[in-house]
Amino acid sequence: MSISLYTAEQEERLFIRREASAWARSGLITDEQLAIIDARTDPGLNRTNVFFRILFFLFTSSCVQAVIGFYAYVIRIRGEVAIACSALAFGIVMAGLAEYLVRRKSLYRYGIEEALALSGMALTCAGIVILISQLHFEPRSFITTAAMLASAGAFWLYLRFGFLYAAVISVACACIVPFQLSLPPASERTIVAMVLALILLTSIRAEGSETRDFRRERSTLLQACLLAAIYLAVNLRLPELGRAHFGDPAPFDQFHAGYPPVFYWATYGLTFLVPALGLYLGLKSRKRLLTNAGLIAALLTLATNKDYLGFTHYAWDPAVLGVVMVVAAIVIMRWLANGSREARNGFTAKNLLKPEDHGINPADLGAALLPGAIQANLPPSPPEKPFAGGQSGGGGASSGY
Amino acid sequence: MERGRWWFFRVAPGMLFAALPGDSFFQGLYLPRIRANGEQQGMNVTSILKEMHRAGELGSTQLDALTDLHLKKRYSVHQELRAAIYIGVLLITAGVGLTIRQYFAQLGDIAIIGSLTAGALAAFLYCFVKGKPWSGGEVESPNILFDYVLLFGCTLYAADVGYIETQFRVLGDSWHDYLLVSSALFFFLAYRFDNRLVLSMALSTLAAWFGFQLSARFVSFHKYYRESAIAYSLVTFALGSLSHRLAVKKHFFDIYLNFTVHFLLMALLSGVFQYRFASWHLPAMAAAIAAVAVYSMRTRRFLYMLYAILYGYACLSAVVLGFVDGAAAMYIYGIVSSLTVIGLIFILSRRFKEGT
Numbered sequence: 001m002s003i004s005l006y007t008a009e010q011e012e013r014l015f016i017r018r019e020a021s022a023w024a025r026s027g028l029i030t031d032e033q034l035a036i037i038d039a040r041t042d043p044g045l046n047r048t049n050v051f052f053r054i055l056f057f058l059f060t061s062s063c064v065q066a067v068i069g070f071y072a073y074v075i076r077i078r079g080e081v082a083i084a085c086s087a088l089a090f091g092i093v094m095a096g097l098a099e100y101l102v103r104r105k106s107l108y109r110y111g112i113e114e115a116l117a118l119s120g121m122a123l124t125c126a127g128i129v130i131l132i133s134q135l136h137f138e139p140r141s142f143i144t145t146a147a148m149l150a151s152a153g154a155f156w157l158y159l160r161f162g163f164l165y166a167a168v169i170s171v172a173c174a175c176i177v178p179f180q181l182s183l184p185p186a187s188e189r190t191i192v193a194m195v196l197a198l199i200l201l202t203s204i205r206a207e208g209s210e211t212r213d214f215r216r217e218r219s220t221l222l223q224a225c226l227l228a229a230i231y232l233a234v235n236l237r238l239p240e241l242g243r244a245h246f247g248d249p250a251p252f253d254q255f256h257a258g259y260p261p262v263f264y265w266a267t268y269g270l271t272f273l274v275p276a277l278g279l280y281l282g283l284k285s286r287k288r289l290l291t292n293a294g295l296i297a298a299l300l301t302l303a304t305n306k307d308y309l310g311f312t313h314y315a316w317d318p319a320v321l322g323v324v325m326v327v328a329a330i331v332i333m334r335w336l337a338n339g340s341r342e343a344r345n346g347f348t349a350k351n352l353l354k355p356e357d358h359g360i361n362p363a364d365l366g367a368a369l370l371p372g373a374i375q376a377n378l379p380p381s382p383p384e385k386p387f388a389g390g391q392s393g394g395g396g397a398s399s400g401y
Numbered sequence: 402m403e404r405g406r407w408w409f410f411r412v413a414p415g416m417l418f419a420a421l422p423g424d425s426f427f428q429g430l431y432l433p434r435i436r437a438n439g440e441q442q443g444m445n446v447t448s449i450l451k452e453m454h455r456a457g458e459l460g461s462t463q464l465d466a467l468t469d470l471h472l473k474k475r476y477s478v479h480q481e482l483r484a485a486i487y488i489g490v491l492l493i494t495a496g497v498g499l500t501i502r503q504y505f506a507q508l509g510d511i512a513i514i515g516s517l518t519a520g521a522l523a524a525f526l527y528c529f530v531k532g533k534p535w536s537g538g539e540v541e542s543p544n545i546l547f548d549y550v551l552l553f554g555c556t557l558y559a560a561d562v563g564y565i566e567t568q569f570r571v572l573g574d575s576w577h578d579y580l581l582v583s584s585a586l587f588f589f590l591a592y593r594f595d596n597r598l599v600l601s602m603a604l605s606t607l608a609a610w611f612g613f614q615l616s617a618r619f620v621s622f623h624k625y626y627r628e629s630a631i632a633y634s635l636v637t638f639a640l641g642s643l644s645h646r647l648a649v650k651k652h653f654f655d656i657y658l659n660f661t662v663h664f665l666l667m668a669l670l671s672g673v674f675q676y677r678f679a680s681w682h683l684p685a686m687a688a689a690i691a692a693v694a695v696y697s698m699r700t701r702r703f704l705y706m707l708y709a710i711l712y713g714y715a716c717l718s719a720v721v722l723g724f725v726d727g728a729a730a731m732y733i734y735g736i737v738s739s740l741t742v743i744g745l746i747f748i749l750s751r752r753f754k755e756g757t
Contacts (some may be wrong), residue, residue: 009444016446029459036458040449048750051703053747055710059739066735073728107527112743214443258442286473299488315503319496325489326549329482333545335466336478343475349545352477358704359655363487363654367552367598368605370494374559377498379505381567 003159005102006045008212009163011387013041014108015214026354056111062092063300064119091124101232102161117161121153140180147176164218168225171196175229193233193270204281224289227278231297237307238300246267268308273303286346299325310323440670446471480543490549494556501564510568517561524554525590534593537649540595552598555587559602580610592650604660608633630668634661652661662705665689666712674719686716701753714742 002008024034050057068090074284098116107113129146137145149247151173157166178191200223207219232238236257256264278294280285302321306313336342336349343350450467453459459467469475503515528551531543542548565571566579587603591595611633612626641657645648666689672682689714697705717738725731 012445016444016449019446019471026465028470029463033453033458034668036453037449040452041444049703049753052746052750055707056743056750059742059746063736063739066739070729070732070736073732112616139753211445245657286476288481295481295485315499316496320493322426322489322492322494322496325485325492326546328544329485329489332478333482346469346476346479348475349479349482351475351479352475355480359702360659360704364597364601365657366487366491368601370491370552370556370602371606371609372557374494374498374556375563377495377502378560378563378567379502381570396562 004162005099005160006108006162008214010043010108011214012212013043014045014047015217016041022353025356026352043108045106046110047108048110049259051111053111053114056219057115058111060112060115061119064115068123079306080130080134083126086132087123088127088128091120091122091127095120098161113161113162117157117163118166120296121150121157121166125149125153138215141180144177144180147173147180151177162218164221167222171199171225171229175233186259189236189267190263193230196226196230196233200230220287220289223281223287224278224293227274227290227293228297231271231274231293231300234274235269235300235304236264236267237304240307241304243302269306271297271304275301283347440571441726455653472651479545486546486549487552490553490556493553494560497557498560501560505564513564514561517557517564521554521557521561524550524557528554528590528594530621536595537647539650539652542595547594548596548598551590551594551596552602553600555590555602558586559606576612580606591653594654595650597653597656600656604637604656607637608660608664611636622752627671630664634665637661637664655717658696658705662693662708666708670712670716673716677720677723683716683720686712698749698753703753706749710742710746714738 020029020034020037020041020048021028024031027248029037069091071086075086077086094116098113101107101110101116114245119342125146128149132145133142150168154166154173156172157163158170173197175192178188178195181188181191183191203223203226207216210216210219220378230273260266275294275297280288280294280298282289282294299321302324305311306317333349336344336347339348342348421710438529444633447468450464450471454461454464466475497517501508505513528547531547533540533543562579562583566576570576572578584606586602587599587606591600613633637657638661641654641661644657645654657723667684669686669689672680673686676682690709693705694709694713697703697709719736721734721738722731727732
């Protein structure tokens with residue numbers, strides 16, 4: 001018997017449906033075949049599309065907030081204990097309501113039960129934290145308790161409802177704890193990275209005997225998140241990436257970023273090792289999300305390499321990185337295309353599965369912002385020239401009259 | 402030895418953490434669950450494909466292809482390569498822009514304009530040489546790189562013309578006409594090579610010609626921008642509808658419609674915020690939201706329903722909260738309106754059960 005509100009069979013059927021939808025979208029099966037698969041994989045759950053799910057989530061959250069606000073206004077609660085008890089009561093009611101909707105109305109990722117469950121968890125944690133605050137702990141202990149409670153609450157939601165983002169919240173909250181233990185910064189990061197690595201290793205080891213596809217899919221997403229979290233913990237120069245000022249020396253205002261030299265250079269090595277590990281594991285077991293997490297981490301390693309080494313940034317650095325990326329993509333594409341059946345070891349550059357098309361995608365939006373971004377980087381008009389101060393551009397969407 | 406080495410990794414954290422795919426630890430805990438209709442044990446993708454093949458509902462070639470895909474014996478990295486090229490092009494554009502900004506005095510106008518012009522021309526030439534013949538329908542790119550070479554050419558062109566305009570002011574007070582010319586060129590290239598990215602650039606450049614910019618002034622949406630936004634949205638809608646009716650790149654319609662919906666509804670919403678009942682903005686907003694909602698239901702494109710409901714709710718709140726006095730009334734409004742919207746979406750979701 002599982003702790004989850006949904007059976008493994010139901011989750012597996014939903015996984016089959018998702019796969020079948022992707023095949024139908026890509027023209028690999030007909031609509032009739034999709035209908036046959038759908039008929040045979042009825043999970044007995046009520047689902048909705050992603051946009052309605054977002055709406056349900058937003059308006060349920062809004063309703064919960066309004067109800068709590070109305071209660072607080074009408075009852076005119078005073079005193080921290082009363083507030084804590086109210087939060088606890090509301091938390092339990094919300095969580096119970098979420099469970100009721102799943103068990104009686106068979107809701108699955110409907111938005112409503114998600115908002116209620118998350119609100120319930122947040123309110124319960126808030127209630128307990130306020131009660132604990134009556135014991136007058138020091139602030140660090142207080143934050144530690146809150147983080148551990150939130151981590152445990154989110155973990156429960158993941159187990160009970162299967163919300164993947166709850167597992168991510170759980171990890172994020174757990175990562176706060178070492179930073180509140182009054183340890184040296186290097187020790188804090190070490191503990192975080194080691195705990196996350198342990199969990200990742202456990203996940204990979206435990207997956208070996210797993211036969212259910214939906215569980216493999218879930219664990220892949222979690223492994224990708226864990227890899228990203230480990231990378232964030234080990235890359236000491238990441239916070240400076242956004243602040244890097246081109247043309248100036250790297251921000252070496254603090255030698256070794258304020259960490260011991262051994263630790264600093266160890267993390268430098270890890271910024272290469274972690275992406276390599278992600279890529280190796282992702283490509284070996286053909287886990288797309290893990291591979292992509294490894295690729296993004298590798299890109300960030302290249303972007304922060306100069307900061308680590310204390311080299312000067314140049315204005316053309318992004319262009320060099322861009323050229324490397326484009327050339328690498330072309331080389332890989334050609335290499336794969338020259339293999340037998342346009343593939344090597346099963347890897348191909350051909351488009352086999354089409355992604356969902358909602359009419360507009362982030363790449364389109366990014367392209368729409370390009371003219372404005374180009375304009376923002378143009379040198380200012382020379383003051384001695386007539387008609388100075390113009391704001392337009394060739395494609396300059398940032399222009400105004 | 403083997404068991405000793407892995408015992409800790411297998412058991413201790415595994416019991417504690419979410420990343421565990423299995424849930425055997427929780428066996429023995431009784432917690433009620435819902436059941437699937439006619440639940441069968443052990444159903445998975447491979448078994449259902451084999452079952453369909455045995456029943457004659459799936460061909461042998463399809464079975465092999467789908468099994469290979471599911472078991473990842475055939476694994477596409479197409480999307481990853483596309484993403485790498487797209488990000489690469491964006492980084493190159495950023496690098497070119499930063500270099501010009503920082504070194505324009507040392508490089509000189511001729512070097513900058515010459516290299517940008519040569520780069521843009523080379524990219525366009527590549528596209529005209531390698532591009533497939535024009536068709537009114539959807540045309541697949543000749544290769545993964547093609548779309549991004551065109552995008553790169555357009556960004557170089559934009560930087561080139563922008564640089565000339567900021568440094569030399571050739572058109573003087575009529576400088577904004579550059580934007581119209583740029584937009585026209587981007588429209589032409591988008592239609593010629595079936596490129597959605599360049600179409601997005603064309604539409605945002607057209608918006609710039611109408612007077613919009615990425616700044617706080619645009620967000621403030623005062624009267625002047627409101628009228629401009631409405632005019633812009635009507636023009637984009639007309640262009641998109643014309644293209645759709647003439648069956649020329651019908652798949653571009655969603656891009657047009659996204660620009661239209663946001664510019665129109667933002668402009669009308671700002672009018673409702675300012676005037677409430679005392680202007681034509683409220684009925685126009687109601688009509689526009691109704692039109693978007695009907696379009697969403699007819700085409701089963703629920704992204705537009707999301708827009709309609711969010712803008713509609715913002716509009717309703719702007720009107721109602723103006724007359725609401727006191728915290729209690731505000732909370733009651735929050736509860737009643739949220740529940741009403743939830744009920745409305747629930748009815749819609751039942752009607753379009755498990756939509757896309």
